[in-house]
Amino acid sequence: MKxxxxxxxxxxxxxxxxxxxxxxxxxxxxxxxxxLDKNNIEQAIATMEQAVxxxxxxxxxxxxxxxxxxxxxxxxxDFSVIFEVLEKTFAxxxxxxxxxxxxxxxxxxxxxxGVSIPKFAGRTQNGVEDLETVVVVFEKxxxxxxxxxxxxxxxxxxxxxxxxxxxxxAKTYYNKVIKAAPxxxxxxxxxxxxxxxxDFEKWQAEHDIQARVDNPQITQLEQELAQDPDDxxxxxxxxxQYLDTDRYQDAVGLLxxxxxxxxxxxxxxxxxxxxxxxxxxxxxNARISLDxxxxxxLAFGLMAILDRAVAVAPDDIELRFWRGVxxxxxxxxxGKLDQSIDELNLVVQSDLPxxxxxxxxYWLGLAYQKKAMTHWIKVVTEYxxxxxxxxxxxxxxxxxxxxxxxxxxxPYVTIDFIIGFRDELAPQTAVWVEEKNGKFIKTIYVSGFSxxxxxxxxxxxxWSHSSEYKDVDGVTAASIDLGxxxxxxxxxxxxxxxxxxxxxxxxxxxxxxPSMQYQRVSAVVEIGxxxxxxxxxxxxxxxxxxxxxxx
Numbered sequence: 001m002k003x004x005x006x007x008x009x010x011x012x013x014x015x016x017x018x019x020x021x022x023x024x025x026x027x028x029x030x031x032x033x034x035x036l037d038k039n040n041i042e043q044a045i046a047t048m049e050q051a052v053x054x055x056x057x058x059x060x061x062x063x064x065x066x067x068x069x070x071x072x073x074x075x076x077x078d079f080s081v082i083f084e085v086l087e088k089t090f091a092x093x094x095x096x097x098x099x100x101x102x103x104x105x106x107x108x109x110x111x112x113x114g115v116s117i118p119k120f121a122g123r124t125q126n127g128v129e130d131l132e133t134v135v136v137v138f139e140k141x142x143x144x145x146x147x148x149x150x151x152x153x154x155x156x157x158x159x160x161x162x163x164x165x166x167x168x169x170a171k172t173y174y175n176k177v178i179k180a181a182p183x184x185x186x187x188x189x190x191x192x193x194x195x196x197x198x199d200f201e202k203w204q205a206e207h208d209i210q211a212r213v214d215n216p217q218i219t220q221l222e223q224e225l226a227q228d229p230d231d232x233x234x235x236x237x238x239x240x241q242y243l244d245t246d247r248y249q250d251a252v253g254l255l256x257x258x259x260x261x262x263x264x265x266x267x268x269x270x271x272x273x274x275x276x277x278x279x280x281x282x283x284x285n286a287r288i289s290l291d292x293x294x295x296x297x298l299a300f301g302l303m304a305i306l307d308r309a310v311a312v313a314p315d316d317i318e319l320r321f322w323r324g325v326x327x328x329x330x331x332x333x334x335g336k337l338d339q340s341i342d343e344l345n346l347v348v349q350s351d352l353p354x355x356x357x358x359x360x361x362y363w364l365g366l367a368y369q370k371k372a373m374t375h376w377i378k379v380v381t382e383y384x385x386x387x388x389x390x391x392x393x394x395x396x397x398x399x400x401x402x403x404x405x406x407x408x409x410x411p412y413v414t415i416d417f418i419i420g421f422r423d424e425l426a427p428q429t430a431v432w433v434e435e436k437n438g439k440f441i442k443t444i445y446v447s448g449f450s451x452x453x454x455x456x457x458x459x460x461x462x463w464s465h466s467s468e469y470k471d472v473d474g475v476t477a478a479s480i481d482l483g484x485x486x487x488x489x490x491x492x493x494x495x496x497x498x499x500x501x502x503x504x505x506x507x508x509x510x511x512x513x514p515s516m517q518y519q520r521v522s523a524v525v526e527i528g529x530x531x532x533x534x535x536x537x538x539x540x541x542x543x544x545x546x547x548x549x550x551x
Contacts, residue, residue, distance in 0.1 A: 025051065025060055032068060041075065044068050059100035063109065066092030070113060086117060108134050108153065115160030118293040120300040128160040151181045158193060163291060167197050196289050203286035217241060230261055232268070239271050248279035259305075266316060269309035273322060276302040299330050321347045321356060328367045332374070341367050398483040405488070405550075413489040413525060415444060415506055416546040419482050423512040426479035427541075430463035431487055436503040436524060440466045442494045443475050444487045451476025459511040462520055466507075470494045491527060501528025506547050523547045 023031070028051035035044035048065040055061050069089040076082045090113070096106035107130045114127020131153050138150040158173035174190035181187050221238040228234065235258045242251035255272035262268060280298040287294055306323040313319055320343045327340030344367065347360040376392045383389055403414070415431055428450045433441040443463070450460050451472045471494040489506070491499050507522040519541035523534045527549060536545040 023051075023054075025055055025058055028054075028061065029064055032064065036068065036071065041068065041072050045072060057099060059096045059103045059106065062092045062096035062099065063103060063106040066090070066096065066106070066109060070109070083121065086113070086121070089113065090123065104134050104137055107131075108149065111160075112152070112156045115156050115163060118296055119163050119291075120293065120297045124160055124163050128157060128164065131157045131160065147180070151177055151184075151186060154180065155186050155190065158190060162193065162197070163293065165291070167201065171197060200286045200290045207285075215241070215245060218245065232258070232262055232265060236267055236271060239268075239275065243271070243275055243278065246278075248275055248282065251275035252279055259308075263308075264312055266309055266313045266319070269305055269312065270319065270322070273302060273305050273309065273326070276305060277326065296331070299334050302326060303330060303334055303336055317347065317350045317352060321352070321360065324360065325363050328363045328370070332370070337367055337370060403486050403488060408488060409490075411491055411527070411549065411551045413491065413506070413527075414546075414548045414550070415487045415489060415508075416484075416544075416548065417508050417521075417542055418484050418544040419480065419510060419541065420543045421512065421517060421541050422482040423515050423517070425513055426481040427510050427512045428459040429480055429508070429510045430460045430467075431506070431508050432463055432467060433489055434466060434505045434507060436505060438466070438505075440468070440470065440494070441499060441504065442489070442492065443467050443470070443472050444489055445480075446472055446476050447479040448476055449479070459513070460509050462507070463509050467494075499527065502526070506545075508542055508545055510541050512541070517541055521545050525549050 028047055032044040032047040032051075035041070035047060045065070045068045048061060048068050051058075051061040052065055066089050069085055069092060073082050073085040073089060076085065090110060093106045093110040096103050097110070100106075111127045111130030111134060114123035114130065116127075117123060135150065135153050135157065138146045138153065154173045154176040158170045158177065161167070161170035161173065171194055174194050177190040178187045218238065218241045221234060221241060225231065225234045225238055235254065239251050239255050239258075242248070242254065252272065252275045255268055255275055258265075258268050259272065276298055280295055280302065291297075303323075303326060306319070306326055309319055310316075310323055324340045324343030324347060327334075327336030327343070330336050341364065344360045344364045348357050348364070350357075352360075376396065379386075379392050380389045405412075405414070417431075419427065419429070421427075426447075428447045430446040430450060431444040432446075433444065435441060446460070446463065450463070493499055503524050503526050505522045505524050507520065509520040511518045519539045521536050521538060521542045523536045523545055525534050525547045526532060529551075531551045532549050534547045537543060
């Protein structure tokens with residue numbers, strides 16, 4: 001958030017004067033401000049926390065402790081911690097206003113921050129109300145010294161009403177900014193926001209026209225529901241029709257109203273969850289430029305609905321499955337990953353069909369993958385200069401073999417392929433060349449275990465049968481894993497002799513354990529004529545193989 005006010009307008013606060021054998025309120029504030037000016041925010045906060053202890057009935061000290069907490073929040077990058085600090089921030093301003101309802105400075109700060117943080121924090125509406133109160137007082141006062149703060153209040157009210165999608169009110173306050181402070185940065189921002197609102201309203205009108213193409217069934221249901229607005233059957237039918245015709249916003253609005261009427265109906269919750277999920281899944285459009293919190297708000301809204309639904313019907317295993325999957329899909333700051341793991345484990349142990357259990361296991365795997373990444377992200381952000389951080393990058397960076405072909409004597413063949421799966425252990429892999437009729441030519445690469453175990457290995461049956469382990473010592477190497485790999489064939493056979501012109505098959509074989517996944521792919525390239533590239537794309541374990549002959 002853009003910084004608001006640092007020094008405030010103390011003269012607005014109702015008369016306050018304290019006698020103390022220690023520091024006065026003003027002395028504490030000056031001292032704390034001095035620390036802040038030196039970028040020592042923690043000492044500034046400690047100073048004001050001491051002031052709160054000494055003057056627990058002072059609305060002023062709570063106001064400024066809130067200000068310094070907000071300064072701390074602005075310097076943070078961890079989303080979850082930021083909101084913990086903001087909770088303390090708002091608590092200070094709440095206390096300041098409780099002690100002095102006419103503390104307009106606290107009202108201003110609480111309102112400005114309330115409309116500036118994401119809407120899902122639940123402060124937007126209250127923030128607007130605080131700012132409306134401040135504007136009424138400032139406008140009535142007629143004090144020219146308040147003009148700067150009045151313009152800022154207009155700006156933040158425009159922001160708040162824009163987030164609430166009360167666009168006419170937003171435009172009213174943006175126009176007040178332009179009129180009161182022409183030529184300023186705030187006026188320029190206000191004009192830009194008015195233009196974005198106009199673009200959105202145009203897009204919305206076009207969208208509504210497309211969405212509301214005559215649909216006799218929807219029209220009939222809407223008319224019937226208007227006559228009997230509490231009919232649950234009609235609500236569900238109309239909601240489903242809205243979903244089927246991609247009118248997700250209409251479905252969400254309808255079903256949210258229905259929940260208020262019938263808060264124990266699980267079917268409404270389920271349909272509403274589907275509507276929210278589809279609504280959130282729409283492609284980005286003009287709404288995002290107007291409300292950047294839109295998707296985030298939907299994420300929190302979806303999880304809140306699923307939580308309420310599970311509270312109503314805790315034994316509905318399908319509902320638990322939905323909540324588990326949704327929680328894994330949510331951004332990290334929604335904070336539902338552990339809950340999702342519990343739900344999905346419940347599904348795996350249930351009597352749902354195997355298809356559902358398999359799905360639950362997939363989402364469990366993704367959930368644990370996310371948890372693992374949380375730890376690794378902490379390593380690279382908190383300990384970037386330690387060896388562990390490099391270990392993280394080494395682990396998650398896909399392998400890309402880079403070859404310097406400048407020194408490679410022509411002609412040659414490059415063998416470029418991707419391993420697209422990761423098991424508990426690195427797979428066994430072999431790359432070799434055969435004549436078109438199947439006669440073995442040369443092993444280009446083979447994994448260590450398979451190369452050294454030779455006759456005792458059974459992982460790569462096609463390679464072992466073809467090669468009979470001829471001259472594998474020089475090409476046996478550490479096992480390769482998930483990623484992109486490149487090898488070069490110098491057009492010699494295993495005896496070191498140049499091969500003749502003709503067609504040759506390059507084969508890649510891969511075997512995983514313990515999953516026992518297996519795939520073999522090949523591509524035929526013609527040697528002797530002009531250079532040629534051959535590409536094979538099939539399967540999941542080796543999804544891409546490219547053979548490039550350079551003459």
